[in-house]
Amino acid sequence: MARFFSDSQLDAMARHFDLHGYLRVEHALTADQICRLDQAVDRHIQEYPDDWMELSDSFREAIDVLPHTSAFDEVLESPLMIEILRTILGDNLTFEEFAIMLRNPTANLNEIKGWHRDIVRDYERRQEIFAVSVMWYLTDVSPTDHCFCIVPESHNRLIDLNPCDVANDSGVDLIGPAGTAVLFHARAIHNARLKKNSTQRRTLQAYFSNRLDQRTNEWTSIPPRLYQKCDPTLPPYFYAKWNVTNIQDGVGKRPADIAPGLPMTEVIKEVQRRGKLQMKADGPTSA
Numbered sequence: 001m002a003r004f005f006s007d008s009q010l011d012a013m014a015r016h017f018d019l020h021g022y023l024r025v026e027h028a029l030t031a032d033q034i035c036r037l038d039q040a041v042d043r044h045i046q047e048y049p050d051d052w053m054e055l056s057d058s059f060r061e062a063i064d065v066l067p068h069t070s071a072f073d074e075v076l077e078s079p080l081m082i083e084i085l086r087t088i089l090g091d092n093l094t095f096e097e098f099a100i101m102l103r104n105p106t107a108n109l110n111e112i113k114g115w116h117r118d119i120v121r122d123y124e125r126r127q128e129i130f131a132v133s134v135m136w137y138l139t140d141v142s143p144t145d146h147c148f149c150i151v152p153e154s155h156n157r158l159i160d161l162n163p164c165d166v167a168n169d170s171g172v173d174l175i176g177p178a179g180t181a182v183l184f185h186a187r188a189i190h191n192a193r194l195k196k197n198s199t200q201r202r203t204l205q206a207y208f209s210n211r212l213d214q215r216t217n218e219w220t221s222i223p224p225r226l227y228q229k230c231d232p233t234l235p236p237y238f239y240a241k242w243n244v245t246n247i248q249d250g251v252g253k254r255p256a257d258i259a260p261g262l263p264m265t266e267v268i269k270e271v272q273r274r275g276k277l278q279m280k281a282d283g284p285t286s287a
C-alpha cells in the first residue's frame with residue numbers, strides 16, 4: 001500500500017501532537033477534493049436546510065450528514081489522515097463524529113462557546129477526554145479570517161488550566177490555505193477567534209477515538225454503507241461504534257430530562273447552553 005509519510009516523519013508528527021496537543025498538516029486535501037467537497041457542502045445546504053443548526057451569528061453546523069450522502073466518506077477515510085491517526089491512536093482507531101461547519105462574516109465577534117475543552121465541559125472531569133479531532137479547511141484561512149485557535153499543552157502539561165482563566169487574546173491561531181488539516185486533542189483548550197473582515201470559512205470536522213472507550217456522541221449516525229464496508233485498508237474497527245449506545249456523559253449525550261420529541265438540532269443547542277452554564281459555574285479560578 002502506498003505510504004504518504006516515512007516512519008521518521010510520522011514519529012515527528014506524533015511527538016508534536018503529544019507535546020503541543022495539536023498538529024497542522026498542509027495539503028491534506030487535493031485541489032480536486034476541495035472542489036468536490038465544497039460542492040457537496042453547497043448541495044447539503046440546499047437539500048437539507050432543516051439539518052443545519054444556527055449556534056450563533058457566525059456559526060452554522062450540520063452534524064448528522066452521513067446518512068444523506070457518501071460525498072464526505074473520502075475525508076473520513078483519507079489514507080493520508082488515517083496514517084497519521086493510526087500513529088497517534090493505534091489500531092483501535094475508530095470514527096466517532098462528523099460535521100460540516102460554516103463560520104459566516106459577522107460584526108458580533110463574541111464567540112458562543114468561548115475557550116473550552118470538547119466533549120466534557122465539567123472542569124473536574126477533564127481527565128476523561130481522550131478523543132482526537134481533525135478539522136479540514138475547505139477555504140483559505142488567512143490572518144484576517146475567522147480561525148481556530150488553541151492553547152498549546154493544555155491537554156497535558158497545562159491540564160490544570162481552567163478555560164475560564166484563559167485571556168481572549170491567548171493561544172495560537174491556526175491559519176492555512178484550503179486543504180490544510182488541523183488535528184487537536186479534544187482535551188486541549190480551544191476556541192474560534194472571530195475577525196471583523198472575515199470571509200466565510202468552511203471546514204469539515206471529525207472526531208476519532210479508541211474503540212474501547214465510551215462513544216463520545218450520539219449526534220452522528222454511522223449508516224450501513226459505512227459499517228458494512230469490508231475494506232482491508234481501513235483500520236479494523238473503524239466504524240465499530242455504529243450501534244454503541246453507551247455515550248459519555250457530556251455535550252455529546254442527550255440529557256434524560258429533555259422532551260423526547262425535540263428535534264436533534266434543538267437538543268444540541270440546549271446541551272451547548274448547559275455546557276456553557278457548567279463552565280461559568282466552574283470558574284474563573286484565578287479571579
Ligand SMILES: O=C(O)CCC(=O)C(=O)O
Nearest residue numbers: 113118147148149191192
Ligand atoms: O470554529 C472554530 O474554529 C472552533 C471550533 C470549536 O470550538 C470546536 O471544534 O469545538
